[in-house]
Amino acid sequence: MEKYSVIGKRLPRLDSVAKVTGDAKYAGDFFLPGMLHGKILRSTVPHAKILNIDTSRAEKLPGVRAVATGKDISDIPHGFIRAAPAPFFLRDKFSLAKEKVRFIGDEIAAVAAVDEDTAMEALDLIKVDYEELPAYFSPQESMALDAVRIHDHAESNVSVVISFHLGNIEQGFAESDFVFEDNYSTQYILASYIEPHAAVADFSQSGNVTLWLSTQTPFYDRTNIAETLGIPESKVRVIKPPVGGGFGAKTETHTLFTASAVLSRKAGRPVKIIYSREEEFTSTAHRHGVTVNHKIGVKKDGTIKAVDSKFFADGGAYNSHSAISMFIMGTLQNGPYNMGSFKYEGIRVYTNKPFAGGVRGHGAIQPRFVIETMMDSISEKLDIDPIEIRKMNAVKAGQTTISKFKIRSCGHTEALDKAVEEIGWKDKWRKLPDGKGVGLASMFFASGAAFSFFYDNPPSFSGVKINAETDGNFTLFTGTSDIGQGSETTLAQIAAEELGVGLNKISVIASDTATTPLDMGSYSSRVTVFGGGAAKIAAYNMKMKLFDIAADMLEANKDDLEAKNERIYVKGTPEKSVSIADTVIGYYNKMKEHLTSSGDYNPPADVGGEMRLDLGEVNISPTFSFGTHATEVDVDKETGEVKVQKIAAAHDCGFAINPMAVEGQIEGSIQMTFGQALLEDYRMEKGWSITNSFIDYKMATSEDMPYIKPIIVESIDSEGPFGAKEASEGTNVATIPSIANAIYDAVGIRMKDLPITPEKILRALEKKEGGK
Amino acid sequence: MKQLVELKVNGESYETAIDPHRTLLEVLRENIGMTGSKEGCDLGACGACTVVIDGKAVLACLTLALEARGKEITTIEGLAKDGKLHPLQQNFVDHGAIQCGFCTPGVIMSAKALLDENPKPTQVEIKRGISGNLCRCTGYTKIVEAIEVTAK
Numbered sequence: 001m002e003k004y005s006v007i008g009k010r011l012p013r014l015d016s017v018a019k020v021t022g023d024a025k026y027a028g029d030f031f032l033p034g035m036l037h038g039k040i041l042r043s044t045v046p047h048a049k050i051l052n053i054d055t056s057r058a059e060k061l062p063g064v065r066a067v068a069t070g071k072d073i074s075d076i077p078h079g080f081i082r083a084a085p086a087p088f089f090l091r092d093k094f095s096l097a098k099e100k101v102r103f104i105g106d107e108i109a110a111v112a113a114v115d116e117d118t119a120m121e122a123l124d125l126i127k128v129d130y131e132e133l134p135a136y137f138s139p140q141e142s143m144a145l146d147a148v149r150i151h152d153h154a155e156s157n158v159s160v161v162i163s164f165h166l167g168n169i170e171q172g173f174a175e176s177d178f179v180f181e182d183n184y185s186t187q188y189i190l191a192s193y194i195e196p197h198a199a200v201a202d203f204s205q206s207g208n209v210t211l212w213l214s215t216q217t218p219f220y221d222r223t224n225i226a227e228t229l230g231i232p233e234s235k236v237r238v239i240k241p242p243v244g245g246g247f248g249a250k251t252e253t254h255t256l257f258t259a260s261a262v263l264s265r266k267a268g269r270p271v272k273i274i275y276s277r278e279e280e281f282t283s284t285a286h287r288h289g290v291t292v293n294h295k296i297g298v299k300k301d302g303t304i305k306a307v308d309s310k311f312f313a314d315g316g317a318y319n320s321h322s323a324i325s326m327f328i329m330g331t332l333q334n335g336p337y338n339m340g341s342f343k344y345e346g347i348r349v350y351t352n353k354p355f356a357g358g359v360r361g362h363g364a365i366q367p368r369f370v371i372e373t374m375m376d377s378i379s380e381k382l383d384i385d386p387i388e389i390r391k392m393n394a395v396k397a398g399q400t401t402i403s404k405f406k407i408r409s410c411g412h413t414e415a416l417d418k419a420v421e422e423i424g425w426k427d428k429w430r431k432l433p434d435g436k437g438v439g440l441a442s443m444f445f446a447s448g449a450a451f452s453f454f455y456d457n458p459p460s461f462s463g464v465k466i467n468a469e470t471d472g473n474f475t476l477f478t479g480t481s482d483i484g485q486g487s488e489t490t491l492a493q494i495a496a497e498e499l500g501v502g503l504n505k506i507s508v509i510a511s512d513t514a515t516t517p518l519d520m521g522s523y524s525s526r527v528t529v530f531g532g533g534a535a536k537i538a539a540y541n542m543k544m545k546l547f548d549i550a551a552d553m554l555e556a557n558k559d560d561l562e563a564k565n566e567r568i569y570v571k572g573t574p575e576k577s578v579s580i581a582d583t584v585i586g587y588y589n590k591m592k593e594h595l596t597s598s599g600d601y602n603p604p605a606d607v608g609g610e611m612r613l614d615l616g617e618v619n620i621s622p623t624f625s626f627g628t629h630a631t632e633v634d635v636d637k638e639t640g641e642v643k644v645q646k647i648a649a650a651h652d653c654g655f656a657i658n659p660m661a662v663e664g665q666i667e668g669s670i671q672m673t674f675g676q677a678l679l680e681d682y683r684m685e686k687g688w689s690i691t692n693s694f695i696d697y698k699m700a701t702s703e704d705m706p707y708i709k710p711i712i713v714e715s716i717d718s719e720g721p722f723g724a725k726e727a728s729e730g731t732n733v734a735t736i737p738s739i740a741n742a743i744y745d746a747v748g749i750r751m752k753d754l755p756i757t758p759e760k761i762l763r764a765l766e767k768k769e770g771g772k
Numbered sequence: 773m774k775q776l777v778e779l780k781v782n783g784e785s786y787e788t789a790i791d792p793h794r795t796l797l798e799v800l801r802e803n804i805g806m807t808g809s810k811e812g813c814d815l816g817a818c819g820a821c822t823v824v825i826d827g828k829a830v831l832a833c834l835t836l837a838l839e840a841r842g843k844e845i846t847t848i849e850g851l852a853k854d855g856k857l858h859p860l861q862q863n864f865v866d867h868g869a870i871q872c873g874f875c876t877p878g879v880i881m882s883a884k885a886l887l888d889e890n891p892k893p894t895q896v897e898i899k900r901g902i903s904g905n906l907c908r909c910t911g912y913t914k915i916v917e918a919i920e921v922t923a924k
């Protein structure tokens with residue numbers, strides 16, 4: 001008999017019919033009576049003091065109902081980190097500029113009018129007087145001695161420095177037989193969800209405001225909106241309808257969220273703001289571009305003894321996730337290999353560009369590109385098989401790393417073996433004809449951050465409530481945010497399995513700050529372990545309440561009961577059973593109260609703790625995922641064109657609650673990293689974005705994508721619900737270095753600068769030939 | 773000056789007064805109340821707004837509503853018949869070809885136009901047929917699979 005009846009199954013998403021029929025209503029699909037259209041006025045200079053904003057002509061334009069500027073919002077800035085000790089806690093962004101603008105696209109004013117055309121016309125009528133300041137478009141420029149400060153608080157325009165030292169690297173390097181040192185760089189890319197940001201705000205005369213937002217973090221938005229408007233949080237209700245992808249960038253409370261509420265308050269009517277695709281490119285959060293200096297010391301036998309790693313990140317104009325981003329770039333180097341000893345310095349610098357924040361694979365993508373490419377060089381130099389060198393240094397289940405990560409389960413070796421087998425490594429590596437090659441790379445990732453970055457005293461990290469209905473159905477309330485990854489279905493599967501009912505018996509009400517329990521949101525790949533963990537506890541608690549009643553009804557001992565097939569049975573006596581629906585009715589008759597349960601997930605005691613991002617010795621997550629990508633490429637030496645033929649992507653997700661969804665995460669996430677490796681590049685000139693549309697910014701289409709073979713590895717974790725771990729960000733962390741390593745196998749050049757364009761390939765080939 | 777237009781959408785006629793520069797996408801979403809067609813870029817570069825006009829896949833964000841007068845417009849809302857999903861829709865559901873779902877209406881309409889014209893496309897033809905529809909979530913794998921299964 002199969003162990004499970006609902007989990008481990010390839011079940012369609014709960015919202016799939018709504019999404020194939022056009023029924024699903026996203027934030028931009030809401031039209032309220034009397035609704036106005038809002039637009040944002042953005043800076044046209046990269047760095048300036050605002051001397052004056054004259055909105056009088058705009059206000060007089062017929063059809064304009066409200067104009068807002070920095071004067072209409074409170075003095076509390078926002079940023080992703082709200083609860084952390086100084087110096088990590090620095091929120092530096094106002095929804096509408098107060099005194100300065102810091103990049104082209106920075107928000108200055110907002111207008112609400114009867115239609116979009118009128119709102120646009122009104123923007124042209126607002127006159128802004130600037131006193132322009134010198135502007136800087138690279139960390140080098142903005143750190144120059146004579147540079148003016150972009151923010152008053154930031155000396156040398158440094159936004160944040162995170163550094164830590166684990167073990168003793170002096171000794172580690174002294175004990176090394178070889179030291180490898182190299183420099184790398186990565187580019188700015190965009191999350192590029194297909195749904196642009198949208199907000200509808202309805203501020204009522206009673207002083208309450210309801211918002212429908214395309215967000216990943218409705219509870220954080222609620223706080224930011226309340227603080228910006230200067231009203232109590234209880235007056236703000238944020239509802240997250242279906243969201244058309246977020247990939248990290250929708251964890252920001254971007255200006256439209258607050259501005260729609262400010263305008264609605266002023267106009268006394270609902271206001272909708274939707275960002276244009278151009279605004280998405282110029283003014284929303286990007287992935288940090290970094291330059292890296294990296295040093296690895298190894299013994300002759302391949303054992304890693306020491307790592308010294310320096311990261312310089314271009315942070316753009318505001319802090320956003322800053323300290324977290326820089327922390328992760330360091331700490332997530334401590335796996336899937338033991339590093340012996342480790343030193344890290346991460347410096348994030350303000351520039352006059354759109355700000356960088358968290359994007360899928362946050363902070364793991366950049367160092368992984370560096371480490372896995374260097375592992376390849378090291379294995380070549382030491383003449384050790386690239387698979388072997390990875391295995392010999394690998395962290396193992398049961399181990400605690402020098403960064404204090406507790407490895408509860410680890411499917412790395414299995415993932416590695418399966419990926420290379422799928423790609424045909426034995427017959428291909430170093431054996432394919434010139435121009436063809438295979439490469440591999442491994443990775444690991446956190447299953448959710450075990451810190452509350454935002455709230456000082458949250459009730460829990462994730463809460464779920466369940467109501468029982470008399471027809472045997474259950475309604476599950478969760479604050480988690482399904483942004484397309486399918487988390488509502490995952491939570492429902494977990495609850496259904498625990499309760500012994502089919503998936504069709506669970507309805508989910510999600511992400512409404514007024515009705516669902518608090519959850520931190522969808523980021524750091526936390527939802528399956530945290531939200532799913534809460535769902536399992538809530539369902540278990542519900543089951544126990546049902547068992548109390550059923551034990552009476554069946555005249556049996558509660559401990560002898562089990563729930564399956566929508567009934568409660570006495571184990572071993574199948575003829576003694578009662579339906580769940582009848583048990584619920586029995587509960588009402590006896591208790592005279594509603595039957596509800598709740599569950600809260602908090603990370604175990606050996607995880608998290610004081611949020612000291614400067615120590616680097618802290619167990620950041622309840623558990624970690626592992627994986628390997630093995631990739632085959634063709635490189636055209638004439639044109640420099642790289643064609644990726646296949647990516648075998650093995651991912652250890654602990655237990656696959658829904659294998660179809662896990663495959664979807666693997667396949668989809670690789671579209672982004674395949675793009676970052678070869679295609680995507682956000683480019684600017686003098687602060688102006690020159691990639692403002694999907695025409696200039698090249699994203700992989702169905703014709704560009706290689707064949708992806710997802711391989712699920714199940715290590716059955718002791719902490720995650722039913723053994724599950726994350727499967728949404730870790731799934732793409734190994735793609736870029738696996739492509740770079742395959743290029744090396746094909747044509748013998750090391751690509752250290754992203755994206756890997758045909759020009760760069762040709763230049764490197766020329767250099768290689770010239771050097772011969 | 774607003775102009776009165778009559779549009780035939782999913783077999784029914786709708787009469788509405790619009791400014792002549794309004795796109796079909798805007799009129800579908802804002803005047804007719806069909807929000808299934810999505811706006812991802814408003815520039816003809818993402819395919820989220822794809823509808824079928826007289827059998828051809830068309831970008832509604834690049835089409836003036838006035839140009840669509842007198843033509844048969846099919847949107848995602850018109851595919852399911854009598855409470856039964858179109859085979860493409862059913863296969864998208866069953867094969868996990870949907871994640872955030874924002875690209876889905878456009879992809880399905882492109883696929884429908886493709887299959888109506890070429891009922892047995894090769895995988896290469898399928899990929900070409902939806903190459904104007906960007907998807908950031910699925911990597912296209914399961915989308916292509918769902919279309920292939922429908923064509924079988």
Ligand code: FES
Nearest residue numbers: 812814816819833
């Ligand atoms: S909205 Fe029409 S192609 Fe993007």
Ligand code: FES
Nearest residue numbers: 872875907908909
């Ligand atoms: S499913 Fe999200 S863009 Fe395609």
